[in-house]
Amino acid sequence: MYKIVDKTELAASVKRIEIEAPEIAKKILPGQFIMLRVDEPGERIPLTVVEKNIDQGTITLIFQEIGRTTKKLAALEIGEDVLDLIGPLGHSTEIKKYGAVVAIGGGVGVAEILPVAKAYRSVGNQVIGIIGARTKELIILEKEMRSACDQLYVTTDDGSYGEKGFVSDILKRILTNHLITPACQVLVGGQSPNYPDLVYAIGPLPMMKVVTEVTRPYQIKTIVSLNPIMVDGTGMCGSCRLEVGGETKLGCCDGPEFDGHLVNWDLIILRNKRFLEEEKKALDR
Ligand SMILES: Cc1cc2nc3c(=O)[nH]c(=O)nc-3n(C[C@H](O)[C@H](O)[C@H](O)COP(=O)(O)OP(=O)(O)OC[C@H]3O[C@@H](n4cnc5c(N)ncnc54)[C@H](O)[C@@H]3O)c2cc1C
Ligand code: FES
Structure with a gap:
């Protein structure tokens, strides 16, 4: 059993919980995830570890309530337990000095990009963050991303906050019109374009797909963190x-990280919809 020691709401249906898990806290690295089961009849779901506190032996998860398991998890209060946690799972992000890194998070993906942005900056990269959500109310962790990045852009689909449009629109603008200077300020105009050395994106699949289409003509290395449906998280079932x-x-x-230019996007988007009927029934139950 793993105790919830803190809980906050970051946005409508986005929760942040801190769980006692000292062994995982000691080992987990940016980019890795855990599999969590709320209770006995429940399914396991993968969630990224956003922060860890080795001294207090805790890990922080940020998740969106979208179906039965995430809603059950959100209903737990401080002092209650989740049944089990398995982790760290997956490969950690390769943290090295690239130069200028554009770190993009969409929706709850902002929570997942935060530790990655921090880690890239900690080894001397200049990090330009782009975060976005459908509306102002759904923007999370803006303050944290501002301090993790040298520069931050915020977008909303409806224009209720930041710039109106998608995170990919800002990326397109940076690549087509602007310069990224060594001081990491994006300047209008200029002579010879200075492109980012790496783009890293986490968010909804269609968003990540568009990001890879934007960077492809420039041949900029683009890493995406994928979210296929997982059952065991350890390579046994083939679901993912x-x-x-x-x-x-x-x-x-x-x-979960892959070269975005090599991903068969149509296949993963199709495969992630394969249990829609069952997921709806489980939620209704
Ligand atoms: C490596 C990884 C890290 C993730 N990290 C986060 C995170 O930090 N925060 C967050 O909010 N979400 C994260 N997700 C997605 C999260 O796992 C799903 O939202 C969750 O499993 C949905 O479960 P549910 O029962 O509430 O919804 P369901 O009704 O079961 O599913 C709703 C949708 O979520 C997706 N989904 C369902 N089951 C799974 C599963 N077992 N694995 C992956 N996706 C699934 C499907 O696209 C489905 O249509 C991550 C996914 C992966 C693969
Ligand atoms: S979740 Fe990857 S093989 Fe089962």
Whole structure:
């Protein structure tokens, strides 16, 4: 059993919980995730560890309530337990000095990009953050991302906060019109374009797909963190299989990060819809 020691609401249906899990806190690295089961008849779901506190032996998860399990998790209060946690799982992010890194988070993906942005900056990269959500109320962790990045752009689909549009629109603008200076200020105009050395995106699948289409013509290395449906998270069931560069890969063991230019997006988008009927029934129950 793993006790919830803190809980806050970051936005409508987005919760942040801190759980006592000292062994995981000691080992987990940016980019890795855990599998969590709320109770005995429940399914396991993958969630990224957003923060850890080794001294207090806790990990922080941020999740959106979208179905039965995330709603059950959100209903737990401080002092209550989740049944089990398995982790760290997946490969950690390769943290090295690239130069200028654009870190993009969409929706609850902002929570997942935060530790990655911090880690890239901690080794001397200049980090330009772009975060977005449908509306102002759904923007999370803006303050934290501002301090994790050298520069931050915020977008909302409806224009209720930040710039109106999608995170990919800002990326497109940076690449087509602007310069990224070594001081990491994006300047209008200029002579020779200075592109980012790496783009890293986490968010809804259609968003990540568009980001890879924006960077493809520039041949900028683009990493995405994929969210295929996982059952065991340890390579046993095949549920999370994907096609990357024409080869079959497992999201849990080979990922969750992949070269976005090699991902078969149509396949993962299709496969993630395969239990829609069952998910709806489970939620109704
Ligand atoms: C490596 C990884 C890290 C993730 N990290 C986060 C995170 O930090 N915060 C967050 O809010 N979400 C995260 N997710 C997505 C999260 O796991 C799903 O939202 C959750 O499983 C939905 O469960 P549910 O029962 O509430 O909803 P359901 O009704 O079961 O599903 C709703 C939708 O969520 C997706 N989904 C369902 N089951 C799974 C599953 N077992 N694995 C993956 N996706 C599933 C499907 O697209 C489905 O249509 C992550 C997914 C992966 C693969
Ligand atoms: S979740 Fe079962 S193999 Fe990846």
